[in-house]
Amino acid sequence: MPGTTRRLWPMLTCLMVVMLLGAIDQTASAPALPLIAQEFGGVHLMPLVVVAYLGAATAAMPAYGKLGDRFGRRPVLLTAIVLFAAGAVVAATAASLPIFVGARIVQGLGGGGLMLSAQAIIGEIVSPRERGRYLGWIGIVYVIAAVGGPLIGGVVIQTVGWRWIFVGYLPLAVVAFVLAVRTLRLPRPSEKRPLDIVGAVSVAVLIAAVVVLASVVERGQPWPAITALIGVIALAATTWIITALRATDPVIPLGLFRDPAFSVPVAVSLLIGVALFGTISFLPAVVQLGLGVSPVIAGSTVTVAMAGVIVTMTVSGRMIARTGRYRVYPVVGTATAAVGLGLLGLLRADTPLWAAALVLLMIGAGIGLVMQVMLLAAQNAVAHANLGVATSTVVFIRQVGATIGVAVTGALINVRSEAAAPGEYLDAVAPVFGYGSIVLVLAFALTLMLPERPLRTTAHRGTEESDEPEEPGKPRASGERASSRDREGEWTA
Numbered sequence: 001m002p003g004t005t006r007r008l009w010p011m012l013t014c015l016m017v018v019m020l021l022g023a024i025d026q027t028a029s030a031p032a033l034p035l036i037a038q039e040f041g042g043v044h045l046m047p048l049v050v051v052a053y054l055g056a057a058t059a060a061m062p063a064y065g066k067l068g069d070r071f072g073r074r075p076v077l078l079t080a081i082v083l084f085a086a087g088a089v090v091a092a093t094a095a096s097l098p099i100f101v102g103a104r105i106v107q108g109l110g111g112g113g114l115m116l117s118a119q120a121i122i123g124e125i126v127s128p129r130e131r132g133r134y135l136g137w138i139g140i141v142y143v144i145a146a147v148g149g150p151l152i153g154g155v156v157i158q159t160v161g162w163r164w165i166f167v168g169y170l171p172l173a174v175v176a177f178v179l180a181v182r183t184l185r186l187p188r189p190s191e192k193r194p195l196d197i198v199g200a201v202s203v204a205v206l207i208a209a210v211v212v213l214a215s216v217v218e219r220g221q222p223w224p225a226i227t228a229l230i231g232v233i234a235l236a237a238t239t240w241i242i243t244a245l246r247a248t249d250p251v252i253p254l255g256l257f258r259d260p261a262f263s264v265p266v267a268v269s270l271l272i273g274v275a276l277f278g279t280i281s282f283l284p285a286v287v288q289l290g291l292g293v294s295p296v297i298a299g300s301t302v303t304v305a306m307a308g309v310i311v312t313m314t315v316s317g318r319m320i321a322r323t324g325r326y327r328v329y330p331v332v333g334t335a336t337a338a339v340g341l342g343l344l345g346l347l348r349a350d351t352p353l354w355a356a357a358l359v360l361l362m363i364g365a366g367i368g369l370v371m372q373v374m375l376l377a378a379q380n381a382v383a384h385a386n387l388g389v390a391t392s393t394v395v396f397i398r399q400v401g402a403t404i405g406v407a408v409t410g411a412l413i414n415v416r417s418e419a420a421a422p423g424e425y426l427d428a429v430a431p432v433f434g435y436g437s438i439v440l441v442l443a444f445a446l447t448l449m450l451p452e453r454p455l456r457t458t459a460h461r462g463t464e465e466s467d468e469p470e471e472p473g474k475p476r477a478s479g480e481r482a483s484s485r486d487r488e489g490e491w492t493a
Contacts, residue, residue: 011125012134014179015118018077019141021084021172022114025107026053027149032162040097052101055211056108057115058399059204064113065120065392066251069385070195073121074184078177080113085173092166112396114176119375120391124186128380129455133321138313138372143306187384199243199251206236210400214407252393253386261381262390264450265374268330269394271443272370273401275436276363278409279341280305283433286413287356290349290426297353304357308364309371316369320455326377327452329369334447337366338440345434349426370443371398380455405436 036049068076087107094100126134156165213229244250257263280302288298316329340363347356375394382390412432420428 008125010179010183011121011185012137014176014183015121016137016141017172017176017179018081018114018118019138020145021081021169021176022111022118023142023145024149024152024172025084025111025169027145028153028156028165028168031150031153032157032165035157035162036100040100048097048101049104051212051215052104053108053111054399054403055208056105057112058211058396058403059208060109060112061116061392061396061399062203062207062251062389063200064116065388065390066196066200066249068117068120068388070249072188073117073124073186073388074180076113077117077121077180077184080110080117081173081177081180082110083107084110084114085170085177086110088166088169088173092163116388116392116395119395120388121184121186123379123387123391127456128376129324130321131317131376133317140310143303143310146306147303194248196243196247196249196251199240199247202236202239202243203251206233206240207396207400209233209236211403214403217407217411252389256382256386256389256393259381260449261451261453262378264446265378265381266393266397268334268370268443268446268450269374269398270401271439271446272334272367272374273398273403274405274408275341275439275443276337276367276405277402278405278407279344279363279433279436281406282409282413283360286426286429286433290347290429291351291353291356292349293353301356301360304360305364305367308361308366309368312365312368313372314368316373320373320376324455325452326373326455327447327450329373330377330447330450331444333366333369333373334440334444335366336369337363338437338444340366340437341440342434342437345431345437347426347430347433366440370447376455377450377453380453409433409436 033049064076064080084107087103087105087110090103091100091107094103122131122134122138152168153165156162156168209229209232213226213233216225216229240252241254244252244254257266283301284298287293287301291298312333320326320329340359343359344356344363347359375391378390378394379387409432412435413429416428416432417425
């Protein structure tokens with residue numbers, strides 16, 4: 001086991017760099033959004049810049065999952081890195097808004113593949129039983145992005161200008177590409193099924209339209225635009241369902257949803273996105289305006305919540321690896337987060353900062369017990385041929401939920417703040433966060449229906465042909481099969 005773990009670490013290091021590249025983009029570029037919008041025509045264009053990336057990244061995830069199942073994970077990941085880097089170059093040099101938006105769309109297409117492919121590869125190389133041991137390291141990546149991203153972005157803006165934020169992604173992208181080429185030795189699918197191109201396009205259009213609709217609703221756009229988007233969503237959804245029923249290998253097989261071990265994690269992930277990400281997105285601004293604290297203290301609210309995520313994700317991951325039991329953690333996690341959001345809805349101007357911090361720590365602790373465990377349960381429930389599909393479905397459904405949650409939370413905050421009496425901003429706005437607890441109560445009920453399947457103790461890698469043929473006498477690369485085997489003829493860990 002120790003030797004196997006040492007062979008895994010070069011690959012896991014590569015994947016952590018890949019996830020950092022995808023995660024830090026959204027946090028480092030956030031402080032630059034007002035400046036970018038002003039340079040290209042006005043602050044009112046900010047939502048367009050955000051939706052361009054978010055819509056492309058979310059819409060591409062199902063296709064990345066299926067392409068990884070079809071052609072192998074490494075070439076798909078390398079393609080995503082190249083797309084992300086190319087989009088960053090164009091964004092850094094864009095002279096007009098259409099060019100910049102187009103660059104962010106390309107970068108989003110790559111960014112969606114970075115996050116999705118990294119999660120799928122972890123499912124490929126680490127058995128479900130042992131995967132929990134590494135969840136803490138994965139969580140650290142997100143903490144670095146959440147805490148360090150805005151700080152780095154702010155420093156770059158004040159010193160050399162916002163365009164250098166996108167230039168700064170390039171060295172990290174090069175490192176990720178080189179590490180992927182040198183360290184990743186993954187199974188190459190032996191079965192070549194026909195691609196469900198119509199299904200992939202219809203799902204992409206469906207998700208992109210949902211993201212745009214959420215942005216339109218948040219900004220209070222006129223009903224004709226909303227009606228048109230609803231029509232696009234209905235047409236894309238109908239097309240996807242028809243192709244999913246007829247295609248030989250649909251991009252998202254509907255049959256997977258008949259298994260509650262898969263469908264429950266997907267549904268819970270959607271609700272987690274709706275309830276929690278809207279809160280995290282608006283909390284710093286609400287705290288700053290409502291409690292009158294500095295931007296630094298307001299921004300630290302996310303840090304406190306992420307500290308709770310790291311602690312519970314790490315502890316629960318190690319316990320899952322030790323016992324093989326995982327169902328109790330999302331049950332406790334959704335209940336804890338629901339109580340935390342309910343308490344957050346009671347936030348008032350005279351609430352002590354330490355009390356607010358404890359509530360945020362409680363919310364983060366709940367998130368840490370749920371998010372990655374839902375992905376683990378879904379990956380464990382499907383066959384190897386559908387590993388990418390399971391990963392992409394959970395991740396992109398959670399992202400869709402986050403988009404909906406941000407739109408709904410933003411719209412409610414705007415309505416309640418406009419109707420608030422003078423001096424009562426926090427009293428009017430804070431209850432919006434409490435509404436999320438209702439959604440999490442539903443998620444809690446769903447976790448009670450989650451079946452607990454035995455976690456596999458073998459990883460998928462090593463059971464099929466590698467991405468590269470092995471030459472006679474060639475030394476084995478880090479992470480490849482060695483002469484000795486763990487039980488059942490496959491690598492554990």
